[in-house]
Amino acid sequence: MKKPVVALVGSPNVGKSTIFNKLVGKKISIIEDTPGITRDRIYGTVDYGKYQFHLIDTGGIDISGGTWDAKIKAQAELAIDEADIVLFVVDGKNGLNANDYVVRDMLLKAGKKVIVVINKTDSKQYEMHKYDFYELGFETYVEVSGEQSSGFYDLLDDITKDFPKNEEEEDDDTIKFSIIGRPNVGKSSLVNAILNEERTIVSDVAGTTRDAIDTPFKYHDQKFVVIDTAGMRKRGKIYENVEKYSLLRSLKAIDRSDVCVIVINAEEGIVEHDKHIAGYALDAGKAVIIAVNKWDLIENKDKTMKEFTQRIRNEFQFMPFAPIVFLSALTKKRVHTLMPEIIKVYSNAHKEIKTSILNSVITDAYALNLPPTYKDKRLKIYFSSQVGICPPTFNIKVNSKGLVHFSYKRYLENKIRENFDFEGTPIVINFKSKGEE
Numbered sequence: 001m002k003k004p005v006v007a008l009v010g011s012p013n014v015g016k017s018t019i020f021n022k023l024v025g026k027k028i029s030i031i032e033d034t035p036g037i038t039r040d041r042i043y044g045t046v047d048y049g050k051y052q053f054h055l056i057d058t059g060g061i062d063i064s065g066g067t068w069d070a071k072i073k074a075q076a077e078l079a080i081d082e083a084d085i086v087l088f089v090v091d092g093k094n095g096l097n098a099n100d101y102v103v104r105d106m107l108l109k110a111g112k113k114v115i116v117v118i119n120k121t122d123s124k125q126y127e128m129h130k131y132d133f134y135e136l137g138f139e140t141y142v143e144v145s146g147e148q149s150s151g152f153y154d155l156l157d158d159i160t161k162d163f164p165k166n167e168e169e170e171d172d173d174t175i176k177f178s179i180i181g182r183p184n185v186g187k188s189s190l191v192n193a194i195l196n197e198e199r200t201i202v203s204d205v206a207g208t209t210r211d212a213i214d215t216p217f218k219y220h221d222q223k224f225v226v227i228d229t230a231g232m233r234k235r236g237k238i239y240e241n242v243e244k245y246s247l248l249r250s251l252k253a254i255d256r257s258d259v260c261v262i263v264i265n266a267e268e269g270i271v272e273h274d275k276h277i278a279g280y281a282l283d284a285g286k287a288v289i290i291a292v293n294k295w296d297l298i299e300n301k302d303k304t305m306k307e308f309t310q311r312i313r314n315e316f317q318f319m320p321f322a323p324i325v326f327l328s329a330l331t332k333k334r335v336h337t338l339m340p341e342i343i344k345v346y347s348n349a350h351k352e353i354k355t356s357i358l359n360s361v362i363t364d365a366y367a368l369n370l371p372p373t374y375k376d377k378r379l380k381i382y383f384s385s386q387v388g389i390c391p392p393t394f395n396i397k398v399n400s401k402g403l404v405h406f407s408y409k410r411y412l413e414n415k416i417r418e419n420f421d422f423e424g425t426p427i428v429i430n431f432k433s434k435g436e437e
Contacts, residue, residue: 003045003255004053004163007079009107010089011099012060015119018146019089020044020057023156043251045283051160054251056083061103080106085113085159088138093123096132104136115158116141122148174216175346178227178253180281181263182273186293189329190263191215191228194338219339229253250277258349258390259287259342259424266294266308266326270315278316285391287345287425288322291338296328321417323424345424349390353420359384362396365415371408379403382434393428401431 008016024044044055058076080086086107090100107114116138120126122145133141142158144151179187195217216225229250254260260281264274281288290312298304309324316322323341327334362384371379380399387395394416398404409429416427 004084006085007056007083008087009076014089014091015146016089048156080110087117089117092118092126093120095129114138118143174223176225176257177259178257179261180250185263185265186329193329193332193335227253254284261289261291263291263293266292287349289341290322290324292326295326296331348422349425353386355385361419391426395430401433404431
């Protein structure tokens, strides 16, 4: 199900990062009492009742002409462009300033749904100018206090009130897979190689593909949709530090995919942003494949393939189950190895294990390696069952889940993977204390 996108924008030091952290429920954004500390857009996912949406934090927009101001404004413009709803955060303690009017003009020009979030309403000064904010001319205003954590349920109600009901998409036999990765690693070229025809624009300039492009096709009588996610050009201009802007479109594509193909440039090797994008696919519970593109440019391929594989395993330790494919989209060498992997990991993500067989594996694993005691208590396992797919999810009934050490959880996951082929898909293990639903 496609998740809506909500962006936080406003002047420096109005409390956007605090509000971001409250909504996401984690301390992701850096909070300092210094204007301009948030320079890059930061992403999170918010769960509220039956709704879920992406949240973007942006740097403060300042017209004073500082070193970062133009870049921050460009980031905010892109966030606004991508967002379904914009939260315009203003300072209830200090009132409106010149930057607020700049932000207002940007939002009026964008024509997006705007909620004005008046922060710091717990301050005494707020009463002095609480009605000034209505000069901004928007319809919806919500009072919050990031410090006191007040007003957030009202804010979430306003954000989600027009969201479509989270109905399950029709279950058909079409496999949807996305090609994700940094700009200019060859995603569009790989799509063309898979389709064996020029259906998307290919260029050496990073950011040619404006939006995700869905292309249906058939392979061995199986229906597929490939989602190309490059997409960083905005109104004819390539933004600076373009790799930071590719992430949101990757998130959107990941949501709609059954399988994510993470493309890495063999020439450039692995960079931190590759791991960020892979991490989002993993967090979303999607089946994954790592595709090393531009392999035609590498000499001594056999030796280098072993070294590159080991490097990937070292850098992507959080997803050791991901299969690795080496290919060249340009020459189409080894491209034929990708589709069978997509089919395999898709099947593994949908795999269901019989309860009796699963219990036998877990019981044997427990007997083979008893967990250590803690305060004279030892973890006991009573019953195991699979409760979901995509990703495969398992519940294990125990005497007390507080006795489960992360290393023992990892041990049980490894035992499950040893006995059942879950290559390419994350698996989730939930421990439930006796009597807990």
